[in-house]
Amino acid sequence: MATTNSIIRDPSLAPEGKLKIDWAQAHMPVLNRIREEFERELPFKGLKVAISLHLEAKTAYLAKVIQAGGAQVAITGSNPLSTQDDVCAALAEDGITVFAKYNPTAEEYHDLLVKTVETKPDLIIDDGGDLVTILHTERQDLLATIRGGAEETTTGILRLKAMEKDGSLKFPMVAVNDAYCKHLFDNRYGTGQSVWDGINRTTNLVVAGKTVVVSGYGWCGKGVAMRAKGLGANVVVTEVDAIKAVEAYMDGFAVMPMDEAAKVGDFFVAVTGNKDVIRGTHFENMKDGAILSNAGHFDVEVNLVELAAMAVSKRTVRRNIEEYALKDGRRVYVLAEGRLVNLAAGDGHPAEIMDMTFALQALALRYANENYQSLGAKVINVPYELDEQVARTKLSAMGVAIDTLSGEQKAYLDSWTAH
Ligand code: NAI
Numbered sequence: 001m002a003t004t005n006s007i008i009r010d011p012s013l014a015p016e017g018k019l020k021i022d023w024a025q026a027h028m029p030v031l032n033r034i035r036e037e038f039e040r041e042l043p044f045k046g047l048k049v050a051i052s053l054h055l056e057a058k059t060a061y062l063a064k065v066i067q068a069g070g071a072q073v074a075i076t077g078s079n080p081l082s083t084q085d086d087v088c089a090a091l092a093e094d095g096i097t098v099f100a101k102y103n104p105t106a107e108e109y110h111d112l113l114v115k116t117v118e119t120k121p122d123l124i125i126d127d128g129g130d131l132v133t134i135l136h137t138e139r140q141d142l143l144a145t146i147r148g149g150a151e152e153t154t155t156g157i158l159r160l161k162a163m164e165k166d167g168s169l170k171f172p173m174v175a176v177n178d179a180y181c182k183h184l185f186d187n188r189y190g191t192g193q194s195v196w197d198g199i200n201r202t203t204n205l206v207v208a209g210k211t212v213v214v215s216g217y218g219w220c221g222k223g224v225a226m227r228a229k230g231l232g233a234n235v236v237v238t239e240v241d242a243i244k245a246v247e248a249y250m251d252g253f254a255v256m257p258m259d260e261a262a263k264v265g266d267f268f269v270a271v272t273g274n275k276d277v278i279r280g281t282h283f284e285n286m287k288d289g290a291i292l293s294n295a296g297h298f299d300v301e302v303n304l305v306e307l308a309a310m311a312v313s314k315r316t317v318r319r320n321i322e323e324y325a326l327k328d329g330r331r332v333y334v335l336a337e338g339r340l341v342n343l344a345a346g347d348g349h350p351a352e353i354m355d356m357t358f359a360l361q362a363l364a365l366r367y368a369n370e371n372y373q374s375l376g377a378k379v380i381n382v383p384y385e386l387d388e389q390v391a392r393t394k395l396s397a398m399g400v401a402i403d404t405l406s407g408e409q410k411a412y413l414d415s416w417t418a419h
Helices: 011-026 029-041 057-068 085-093 106-117 130-136 140-145 154-165 180-203 219-230 242-250 258-264 280-284 304-310 351-375 384-398 407-414
Strands: 048-052 072-076 097-099 123-126 148-151 173-175 211-215 234-238 267-270 290-294 311-318 321-326 331-335 379-381
Touching: 011 057, 011 085, 011 351, 029 057, 029 351, 029 384, 048 057, 048 106, 048 130, 057 072, 057 085, 057 351, 072 106, 085 097, 097 106, 106 130, 123 130, 123 351, 130 140, 130 148, 130 154, 148 154, 148 351, 154 173, 154 379, 173 351, 180 219, 180 267, 180 290, 180 331, 180 351, 180 384, 211 219, 211 258, 219 234, 219 267, 234 242, 234 258, 258 280, 280 304, 304 311, 304 321, 304 331, 351 384
Parallel strands: 048 072, 048 123, 072 097, 123 148, 148 173, 173 379, 211 234, 211 267, 267 290, 290 331
Antiparallel strands: 311 321, 321 331
């Protein structure tokens, strides 16, 4: 059943997209088990679900799992450059309504998000808060049907918490990012690996022996720094949080302010969720040939407006690499227009990692649907039992067994008098 109302680039790309989704599915055992459960129990029967996530193969499989749970699904991207047109075509052919294209204009991108909420969903999955923002600002008329939803990333949760605090949030949102099986693996190992995959395939340059500056030593930054070290780089971390800075230092990395780091870096990866982390005064001191990238959710971490103002010329020198020539002859390179380098210039996290993240998304959405009346318009933590369920299923899929507490051990841990 092909959907007729989808807006996609090219339906003829469906066979390639299907192969990509099949590959992802084959490496997502936890989500496969949830799919079987959903097919039996149909937890979303008769409901509409709207999704905004980076629209590549793993996300496509999540959409299919939710569809298998009985939902009518509409999906859009969560970044103009991370959508894959062949994957969109395959999903549209499978009866999912797709509003997404690679590299739409800013206006088109916004219209596609609006079209997705206009399907009047009961439940939403958001990544960075775009659907939630539209529903709470320009399209409040569509709030009525929404029961609740789930948010994927750190930046989206920060925004939801700000909304909860000033009383604007109108429905419960489950903070999937804050679950252990999300940020410990997706943010750290997923971002750590896929950022270097994106940078390496885009630049085709050596990392060993170079200086890599990682801004932000949060869950993502830890992964990016760890993998840079593994590739043989000298790693410098910049931070604003004293505790994270001590952690980076004791993990063996040099820690310094960006004013200093700007002078020594060959590669820069900003992954803070904050704006203007790399800006004018820093560009002034960079080495000729410095390569700048962002892995944070929005394209605000590297101030490209200031860089463009300082540049005498700008040109594309390779797919996803823009060269900014500065007045004194130095050249600074920006990857993927400063958008998340692992998704805009790569395929995102490995499927085995997204297996856990999207298993949590599927379970969190079900939880939101079954409990929305009692949850209230708040940011809700993923219940620990769901987190543990995902970890146990993952262990079993990997063929890894662990020990179990004996009765005596449990009693010992629960007691304050036992010796
Ligand atoms: P986090 O909150 O764990 O870490 C962010 C770190 O950045 C904090 O330690 C904070 O102190 C630091 N920071 C803030 N402003 C700074 C500044 N001006 N200079 C230096 N450090 C600064 O957040 P997490 O989970 O690491 O996420 C970071 C960003 O990456 C968010 O925007 C998140 O949505 C996004 N993200 C991207 C992924 C990807 O695939 N590229 C995957 C998951 C999250």
